[in-house]
Amino acid sequence: MMSSSSDEICSDNIIKSGGLFSFSARVFKAQHNLALSLLADRRCRGPLLVIWLASFGGALHAPVTTFYLLEVGATSMDVGWLGFFQACGSLVCGPIYGWLLDHHGAFLAMSLAAFMCTAGCLIRGLATDISMVYIGYAVLGLGAANLWTTVLSYLASITDPSQRQIVVSGYLFQTTTLQILGKALYPLVDWVYRDIFGVTRTLPRMRLHMAECTLFCFVAFSYLVARNGDVAVNTKTEKYFNADNDDGKENLISGDTPEDRERGKDVIKDDEMTPGLDCPTRSIARFCGLSLVLVIQSFSNAATQVLWPLYLNDTFQWTANEFAYFLFISSVICTAMIAAAPIVEHTIGRVASQIIASTLAAVAAVFCFQFTTFGLIPIGLHITLTIALLGALSFMEPGLKAMSSQALPSRLQGTAFGILNSLSGIGSMIGNPAATWLYGLYSKEELYFFGNPHALPMIIVCFVLLSGSMLLALLRDKGCAGDVGSYCPGGLSVRVP
Numbered sequence: 431m432m433s434s435s436s437d438e439i440c441s442d443n444i445i446k447s448g449g450l451f452s453f454s455a456r457v458f459k460a461q462h463n464l465a466l467s468l469l470a471d472r473r474c475r476g477p478l479l480v481i482w483l484a485s486f487g488g489a490l491h492a493p494v495t496t497f498y499l500l501e502v503g504a505t506s507m508d509v510g511w512l513g514f515f516q517a518c519g520s521l522v523c524g525p526i527y528g529w530l531l532d533h534h535g536a537f538l539a540m541s542l543a544a545f546m547c548t549a550g551c552l553i554r555g556l557a558t559d560i561s562m563v564y565i566g567y568a569v570l571g572l573g574a575a576n577l578w579t580t581v582l583s584y585l586a587s588i589t590d591p592s593q594r595q596i597v598v599s600g601y602l603f604q605t606t607t608l609q610i611l612g613k614a615l616y617p618l619v620d621w622v623y624r625d626i627f628g629v630t631r632t633l634p635r636m637r638l639h640m641a642e643c644t645l646f647c648f649v650a651f652s653y654l655v656a657r658n659g660d661v662a663v664n665t666k667t668e669k670y671f672n673a674d675n676d677d678g679k680e681n682l683i684s685g686d687t688p689e690d691r692e693r694g695k696d697v698i699k700d701d702e703m704t705p706g707l708d709c710p711t712r713s714i715a716r717f718c719g720l721s722l723v724l725v726i727q728s729f730s731n732a733a734t735q736v737l738w739p740l741y742l743n744d745t746f747q748w749t750a751n752e753f754a755y756f757l758f759i760s761s762v763i764c765t766a767m768i769a770a771a772p773i774v775e776h777t778i779g780r781v782a783s784q785i786i787a788s789t790l791a792a793v794a795a796v797f798c799f800q801f802t803t804f805g806l807i808p809i810g811l812h813i814t815l816t817i818a819l820l821g822a823l824s825f826m827e828p829g830l831k832a833m834s835s836q837a838l839p840s841r842l843q844g845t846a847f848g849i850l851n852s853l854s855g856i857g858s859m860i861g862n863p864a865a866t867w868l869y870g871l872y873s874k875e876e877l878y879f880f881g882n883p884h885a886l887p888m889i890i891v892c893f894v895l896l897s898g899s900m901l902l903a904l905l906r907d908k909g910c911a912g913d914v915g916s917y918c919p920g921g922l923s924v925r926v927p
Contacts, residue, residue: 457770464529464600476657477540478604480650481581482549484604487639487646489612490619491639498636503560512567514901517859519571521852527576528583528848532841536584537654539844544651546573555640578605579851580844582831585666587843591836595780596772598835599828603769610761648745717837717846719905721853724830726898728857730791730891731823733865737799738816740869741884746804746812760817764824771825780829781906785899791822792895799885865891 468474491498499509530539546569554566583600590595619642620635629635744749775783798815801808831850839845868887 431611452537453770453773460773461600461603461769464596465604465779468585468597473588475617476654477536477581477584480540480544481578481601481605482608483536483646483650484544484577485608486612487643487650489609490616490642490646492609492613493616494496494620494636494639498561498640501633501636502557502563504563508560508563514859515564516567516571516574517855519568521576521855521859523572523576524579524851524855525845525848527580528844528846531583531587531844531848531849534841536580539580540577540584541651541654543573543577544647544654546570546578546644548644548647548651550574550599551640551644555637555644563850575850575851575855583844583847585881586832586835586847587840591626591840593888594773594835595829598832599768599771602828603765606761606765606768610758611763614758625657644927656790713837716905717834719901720830720834720837721850723788723898723901724827725853725857726897727788727823727826729861729864730795730856730895731820732858732861733887733891734795734816734819734823736862737865737884737887740866741799741812744884745801745882756813756817760820763817764819765824767821768828771828772824775829780833781902784826784829784903785832785906787822787825788899788902791819791826792892792899793820794819795888795895796892799888800882802882839911865880 468478490662496509499512504512527539527543530542550566550568552566553569554563557563557566582598585597585601586594616639619638623629623635623638629638651662739748739753742753771783778786794815798812798819801812831847835843835846835852865887868890869884871886
């Protein structure tokens, strides 16, 4: 057990004390501990199981969705517009769901989002023509993506602000892991439908895949309705959920002992600033600044994701088969970065770690698309730099959302996360078309300025990320030692094992 009298340490000591394996073990234990803590709290159990079911069920059919749309009559342009309409619905409805959560309780907001997700998936799966598909996506826009945001907002609103980072990170880690697992199981499920159940025709088998999402969302919605009494009715007066162990052991993230935690357990929430890492100042200006950095992060991530397969195909003549393997590897690494974020940020400070991640991502962005020749070294460097870029951007997301939410009172967490979801979507919507337009704009060899004619959009991503780093530096509260990993009165501390 960690000694309460041990000295606090800086970032490199935590790695040197046990190496990478020890650090990875701490990350796994922290996420395992959080999941058990959430399941043990009756207020969190229902919403958490709902989002687990929706994440896994939605990912099961993800590999076949585009091909299903084409099978029922959609064109490639329709596929783009369908995604656009769904995203627009999520952007518009995100703040509305947040307002519902803040003013009318979490059960109404979550059950409405789950119902819309179920209905939209059902209409889409039964579609006989493109008009029904559009109707299905319109309904999905009213609920689907907002279910994830609503559950996250609810968990954040009943979590001690000093522990909100681990909850946001754990939530993203859990949902991402289940999505990866669902996508990986698609070939097996398709084989069962085809060879075990004898569904050999393409369209009927695709409809079975699309029905998986409906089934999981319906089960999630039914469970939520059946257990609605467990969901906190008024999050403004609820006692905080505490992510620490209740079994007499120390906190796996901060090293706090039970005695250290007693003062913060079961504290009734109010609108006063809660001390913690970075001593967040609850102000509109800080919220807007951090939200802008989140837009930069989502813009950069969308640009990289959409350009990566195009660059591999144009430069190295890779097909979807080769790309699929590295896409899976990058997904695993990005998930691991999300899981590791709380420990790293508790060690060196939230704002400091965000500045480092943004700067490293900028460096990777400016070099990753500069290769023009086919070879093992250019391909290896490109893959390494691109995965490092995506990993750094994934690392930034939970911390930015947690810090942004801490800038506003607990009674406005639903609204805060609704706005953050909309802003993140705006960044993605800008990143996708802007990156592809710039990618093709200077594709002629006589027009490029650096190593590769397709590198211009990633160079712009580099400058955008550096701007985010400078904005984070301006938002850093120099009066609080929490920014550099030291103990901030009333906050969390890192102790030597």
